[in-house]
Amino acid sequence: MIFAFLYFLLAAIFTYPLILRFQTSIYGYPSDSFATIWRFWSWTQGAAIGDYIGPYLLHFCGKWLATVTNEIAAYNLLLFLSFPLAALTMYLLVWELTRNKYASFISGLIYSFSLYHFWHGFAHLGLSQIQWLPLYIWSLIKLDRRRNIRWSLLTALIYLLNFLTDYYYGYFLLLFTAAFVFGQIVLKKFDWKLLGCYLLTAVLVILLVTPFALKARQSQEFLPVSKRSFDDLLALSARPWDYFLPSIYHPVWGRWVEPIYQTIESWGNDFEYRSAFLPERPIYLGLTAVALAVFGFIHGLKTRHRDRVVLFGICSGLLLWASGPAFVSLRGLNIPFPSFFLYHIFPMFRAYIRLGLLVLLGVAVLAGFGVKFLLEGLKAKRLLPIAYCLVPFLILFEVLNFPPFHSTDFSQIPEVYRWLATEPGNFIIAEYPRDNDVSSDCRKTATPVARNYGYGKFFQRTHGKDLFDSSGLDAEVRAKLADPTDPEALKVLSIAAVKYIVVHTKEIFPGENPLDSCHGWAVMAQLPDGIPGLKLVREFPEAIVYEVLPQ
DSSP: OHHHHHHHHHHHHHTTTGGGOTTTEEESOSSHHHHHHHHHHHHHTTOOGGGOOSOHHHHHHHHHHHHHSOHHHHHHHHHHHHHHHHHHHHHHHHHHHHOOHHHHHHHHHHHHSSHHHHHHHTTOHHHHOOTHHHHHHHHHHHHHHHOSHHHHHHHHHHHHHHHHHOHHHHHHHHHHHHHHHHHHHHTTOOOHHHHHHHHHHHHHHHHHHHHHHHHHHHOTTTGGGSSOOHHHHHHTSOOGGGGTOOOTTOTTTGGGHHHHHHHHHTTOSSGGGOOOOTTTSOOOOOHHHHHHHHHHHHHHTTSTTHHHHHHHHHHHHHHHHHTSOSEEEETTEEEEOHHHHHHHHOTTOOOGGGGHHHHHHHHHHHHHHHHHHHHHHOOOGGGHHHHHHHHHHHHHHHTOOOSSOOEEEOSSOOHHHHHHHHSSSOOEEEEESOOOOTTOOGGGOSSOOOOOHHHHHHHHHHHOOEEOOOTTSOHHHHHHHTOTTSHHHHHHHHHTTEEEEEEEOSOSSOSOOTTOTTGGGSOOOOOOTTOTTEEEEEEOSSEEEEEEOOO
C-alpha cells in the first residue's frame, strides 16, 4: 500500500501543477494532445464514435469521462493515472519473478517514471498508456507456469487490452512474444504442451482482434497512412546514444545534451548520425538502471534465476536490435536490420524507436533482479537504509525533467474565440496562417504556412463553428490558400462558404514548445487594407477577423 501511495505522490510531483489544475490545463505542450481533447469533446456533442479507427478502448474511456466531467479533465485523468498504474503493473511483473517487494518497487520506478513516458505524455495520450504492457508479459509468465486454457484466454484478453489502447503496442507485443518464444527455445524450455497453449492463445488473439483490425484497415481514414514512407522508417529509429543521453530539461546536465546531439550530427550528413525528433527521441534508460540490470544479469547466471535473466536478456537484446535503423553502412555495404524486413510486412508502422519502451521494460526487470541480489548480498546490514534511499534517489534524479514544469494553461480563452461564440448561427471559419504546405515542414519554406490545425480544432470547443478543412484539396490549391490575399484563394474560400477568416497576429501560447518546430510561425502580419473580396470586421489583441465577400 505504501508503494502505491508513493507512486501516486511521484506522479503528482513529476506532472505538477496538473494535480491542481485538472480542469484548466494539461501536462505538456500544444501538440497532438489538442486533437485528442477535441475528439473527446466532439463525441460528447453527438459525433459518431463508430467511424473512428483509432485505439477504441482508450477513446471510449475518454468519451465516458468527458461526459461525466469535461474533455480536458478526461484527458488529464487518463494521462495522470497511467503513471501509478504503469508502476503498479511493473511491480506485479517483477514480484512474480523475484518475490522481493523492494526490487519490484524499484522496477516500477524505472519503467513508469522514464523519459519515454514523460515525453510521450506531453503529446500522445495513447502512447502514454504504457501500463498494460507489463500486465501482458506477466500473463505470459503465468501461462508458461500454469499451461492451461484459463491462462491462454486471460493472456489473449490482456493482449486485446493493449491492442485497443494503442495499435503500436499491440504490434510491439507481437515482436516481444516472438523474442520470448525464441528465448525459451534457446533455453530448451519449450515443449509440446506449452506449444499447444501458445497456439490456443494465438487463435484467441486472432478471433478477438480481427474485427477491430478489419474495421481500421477498411476505413477510408486509415488508407492514407496504411504505408509509411521509407524515409520515416529511417528517421524514426533509435541511435545507440539515444539510450544514454538524458533530457534536455535535466537541471544539471540538460544544457549539454543538445550540443552533444549537434556534435554527433556534424559527423556526417546521412541519417545514421541524426536522431529522431521530439518527443520520439527520449528513450534514455538511466545509468543506474543499466548498472543494476547488468549486475542482475551477471549475478543471476549463478543462481536459480538463471533462465529468467537470460530470457529477459535475450528479449531486450533482440528488441534493442529491432529498434535501430533499417540498415547501417559499413565500408559501402548496407547491412539490413530487423526493421528493414518488418517494414515490408507491416508498412503501416514506422517508429521503431518506440521499441525503446520494451527495451526499458527488460532493463527494469533485470534491474529488479539486480536490486534483489544486491540487498541479499549486502553483509553490512546497517547499510540497508542507505541503499533503500540511495537507489530510488539516483534513478529519479537521472530522469528529472524539470524545472521548468511542463504545463499548458487554458484558463484564459482568447477574446476572438469568445466573440465568435456569441455570433448567431453556424458558419465556417478559416484560420491563418494555415498548414497548406505539401511538405508540412516550416523549416523548408520561406513563408509561414505551418500553423497546427489542431489549434483550430481545440478552440472549436469554445466557439462551436465549423472549420474550413483544406486537406482534401490538391497540392496546387492548398499552396494558393496559403496567401489569403490571393484572388484564387479567396475564390476557393467563397465557394466553400467560408464566412470569416481569422488572422492570428499574436501567439496564443507564447513561449518555448519543443514539440512544434513551427511554433514561431503560428502568426502573421495584419493584411493590407482594401483587398477585394475581404472586409475587416473586428480587431482583437491576438487576431483580426475578416469577412469573405461573395465572389
